Amino acid sequence: MRRFRKALTTAVLTTLLVGSTAGWASESSESTLRGPLPGTAAWLADDSLGKELPDPTTSAPSEVAVFFAGLTDTQQRRLVEDHPTVVGNLDGAPVSLRYEANAPAGDQVLAYDPRGRGLIAQVVGDLEHATHVSVIVPGSDSDLSTFDGPAQWAADLQEEAGDDTAVIAWAGYTTPSGIGPDLATGRLAEIGAERLTRFADGLNAAGLPDPSLFCHSYGSVVCGLAAPDTDASDIVVMGSPGMRADDVTALGTDAHIWAAKSPDDWIDRVPNVEILGLGHGTDPTSPDFGATVLPADDVPAHDEYFTPGTSTLTAFAAIAGGDLR
Numbered sequence: 001m002r003r004f005r006k007a008l009t010t011a012v013l014t015t016l017l018v019g020s021t022a023g024w025a026s027e028s029s030e031s032t033l034r035g036p037l038p039g040t041a042a043w044l045a046d047d048s049l050g051k052e053l054p055d056p057t058t059s060a061p062s063e064v065a066v067f068f069a070g071l072t073d074t075q076q077r078r079l080v081e082d083h084p085t086v087v088g089n090l091d092g093a094p095v096s097l098r099y100e101a102n103a104p105a106g107d108q109v110l111a112y113d114p115r116g117r118g119l120i121a122q123v124v125g126d127l128e129h130a131t132h133v134s135v136i137v138p139g140s141d142s143d144l145s146t147f148d149g150p151a152q153w154a155a156d157l158q159e160e161a162g163d164d165t166a167v168i169a170w171a172g173y174t175t176p177s178g179i180g181p182d183l184a185t186g187r188l189a190e191i192g193a194e195r196l197t198r199f200a201d202g203l204n205a206a207g208l209p210d211p212s213l214f215c216h217s218y219g220s221v222v223c224g225l226a227a228p229d230t231d232a233s234d235i236v237v238m239g240s241p242g243m244r245a246d247d248v249t250a251l252g253t254d255a256h257i258w259a260a261k262s263p264d265d266w267i268d269r270v271p272n273v274e275i276l277g278l279g280h281g282t283d284p285t286s287p288d289f290g291a292t293v294l295p296a297d298d299v300p301a302h303d304e305y306f307t308p309g310t311s312t313l314t315a316f317a318a319i320a321g322g323d324l325r
Helices: 004-018 040-045 061-069 073-082 095-101 148-161 187-205 218-229 311-320
Strands: 109-113 119-124 132-137 165-171 212-216 234-238 256-260
Touching (some): 095 109, 212 218, 218 234
Parallel strands (some): 234 256
Antiparallel strands (some): 119 165
16 A cells, blocks of 8 residues: 555556556456355355255345345354355355354454455454444555555454444455556446445345445545445545545435545645546545545554544544444
């Protein structure tokens, strides 16, 4: 993420000079991981329960939840044992079963896919009994190798918010990596938005409250595109290059929109433009955008919005815990 400023600037300038992103927008080294989950074929072929298993690709999370609710504990356990990679990533499946299926990847892992640069979602707190749920959506260069950062943000937010709040660090989409036009376009954000919406639908299908989304840097582009289709109580963006919307009304959501930007954040030097699909639009902290602006004067750098002791983390925790509306 610290390379984002240079990479974004280079991507915008180079793309404008070339005049077309067609060649660079190919898959190349960026795997968008849109294919079936590992083990899907074996899952779909399994007739041991005497009923058809829900298709991980096409079944809605609500349908998945209904399916699992109709199984005995023994049947659920059998599916975890026989198909851990599917159950562990199946939005709408019970939280406890997903934890069990993903146990080799760590504690309270709600999703795990090691393909490519890797995808993971990990929970801090008691998700199954939480009164409030938050999801952190990180930005550029976030993957399995850098997940310690978002995981620590989740831990700091949950500790500040309290025991009735669970926080999920969600590195569940392929982020831009290095220098290239993906930093300046919405290509990966569009795919990430679809994934984020489905993930949130899975939380709702599991009986959990609508989450608060905390969206950092390029993650705010993902959240902006996901906003119309995602049930969220709040959307909080920080260090944002834009949300691909002119203002909060254009986001098409009833969620409360919050924004924070430190005066020491280099993102302030990135032009807030959107021309022919390049750039991400209006600064969410600008008065014209219409978001509620949060204090961030004591945030020391682009990646430090969750730093303990800052006024920003205090405000984030109040939003996460339902105390600030």
